[in-house]
Amino acid sequence: xxxxxxxxxxxxxxxxxxxxxxxxxxxxxxxxxxxxxxxxxxxxxxxxxxxxxxxxxxxxxxxxxxxxxxxxxxxxxxxxxxxxxxxxxxxxxxxxxxxxxxxxxxxxxxxxxxxxxxxxxxxxxxxxxxxxxxxxxxxxxxxxxxxxxxxxxxxxxxxxxxxxxxxxxxxxxxxxxxxxxxxxxxxxxxxxxxxxxxxxxxxxxxxxxxxxxxxxxxxxxxxxxxxxxxxxxxxxxxxxxxxxxxxxxxxxxxxxxxxxxxxxxxxxxxxxxxxxxxxxxxxxxxxxxxxxxxxxxxxxxxxxxxx
Ligand SMILES: *Cc1c(COP(=O)(O)O)cnc(C)c1O
Numbered sequence: 001x002x003x004x005x006x007x008x009x010x011x012x013x014x015x016x017x018x019x020x021x022x023x024x025x026x027x028x029x030x031x032x033x034x035x036x037x038x039x040x041x042x043x044x045x046x047x048x049x050x051x052x053x054x055x056x057x058x059x060x061x062x063x064x065x066x067x068x069x070x071x072x073x074x075x076x077x078x079x080x081x082x083x084x085x086x087x088x089x090x091x092x093x094x095x096x097x098x099x100x101x102x103x104x105x106x107x108x109x110x111x112x113x114x115x116x117x118x119x120x121x122x123x124x125x126x127x128x129x130x131x132x133x134x135x136x137x138x139x140x141x142x143x144x145x146x147x148x149x150x151x152x153x154x155x156x157x158x159x160x161x162x163x164x165x166x167x168x169x170x171x172x173x174x175x176x177x178x179x180x181x182x183x184x185x186x187x188x189x190x191x192x193x194x195x196x197x198x199x200x201x202x203x204x205x206x207x208x209x210x211x212x213x214x215x216x217x218x219x220x221x222x223x224x225x226x227x228x229x230x231x232x233x234x235x236x237x238x239x240x241x242x243x244x245x246x247x248x249x250x251x252x253x254x255x256x257x258x259x260x261x262x263x264x265x266x267x268x269x270x271x272x273x274x275x276x277x278x279x280x281x282x283x284x285x286x287x288x289x290x291x292x293x294x295x296x297x298x299x300x301x302x303x304x305x306x307x
Contacts, residue, residue: 004041007032009160009281012249021276022269025164026251029156030258030286035106036079038286039169039176040072042152043144048080050148051138058083060130062121062142064232065090065112066099066293068256068286069144074103085134087121088112098292109134145175150212153179156283164188164281166274168265170195170257171222172231174208176285181209184218191268192222193261197230226264232256238263239300246303254287255294255302261285 008031012024029038036044051059059082063070070086077084086100086108093100093112104110120126121142131137140146153176161167167184168191171177177192184190194201201224209216228235234255242259246252253259265282274280291302 004032005034010249010251014248016269020269020272020274022274023279024265024269024282025280026249026282026284027156027161028284030252030284030288032286035075036072037289038068038072038284039153039156040068040144040286041076042156042179043069043149043175044072044076044140045152046148047138047140047144047146047152048076048082051082052080054138056082056136056138058085058135058137059140060085060087060134060137061140061144062087062118063089065094065097066232066290066297068290069142070103070108071099071289073140073144074106074108077108078106082138084108085137086110087118087130089115089118091115096296098296099289102289143173143175145173145178145208147212149175150179150182150214154182156180157183161281164279166191166278166280167283168193168261168280169283170261170285171201171205172196172257174205176283177205178208178212178214180283181216181218181220182212182214184216184220186217188218190216190218190220191265192220193226193264194222194224195227195231195257195260197224197227197233199224223264223268226260226267228260228263234259234298234300239302241266243303251284252288252291252302252304253284254290255300256290257287258282258284 008028010026032041059077061073074084166189171192171194228238241263242253
């Protein structure tokens, strides 16, 4: 099984926090493992264990060309001695794309399919076709969210976080949020920031929690206005915030997920959302591997080492 490293918390120091009497820390899931970063470590852990238990030799999954999930699955499968297959959305496999280059380097077999075909990713017929093409495999869904993923993300919080009043996380498919909700304490509030545009999200999250029979003991708050244009879209405000966060606290964020989450929490702080005495923990879900590709794709420089 993938060994997890000690996860440090970084305490944030800022005059506004002192003034409002709010404590803020960042839980560094970006440091949970050298190659399987962030929340993906927890989402993959029990899925790969199950693949091995079922005697599979390969895992297959889906993702976009810059996907953290593809990157992490490739790395984790390699560590577990499993062959990985990545079905990539889009027409071309760009050899310059750092995410795909890494995935290939650690042994993932990559196949790109058109966006149209990609939409079939959960159809049984399409999966049967893939089994004919590639042989038997253990399927990990796009974004990696399933019951075993949620079992893993339920382990993110431990007794070390019990004295925080608020926990904040970005949301994509919701598997991380669901696991956190599952382990929330009665006196805590879980703040979820959607990285995607749209209000359907409220119903989808409700459905996901219901499907996995998660009744959170704590309070749940979802925010849908911090998407900055939609999934993988950004605003100049967001990019400036990421630079400011790095300069102020020495912590790197990504523009797809953690940047939006931290931006939202800081905005809520300024709007006095947190009462004096609140202790807020931002969950840094990782995703920094995507920064290089983001800069390559957009020309926008992000802070931190560009290697
Ligand atoms: C995948 C990912 C998320 C979204 O996680 P879900 O479980 O799909 O909601 C959030 N942050 C980062 C950095 C990610 O890579």
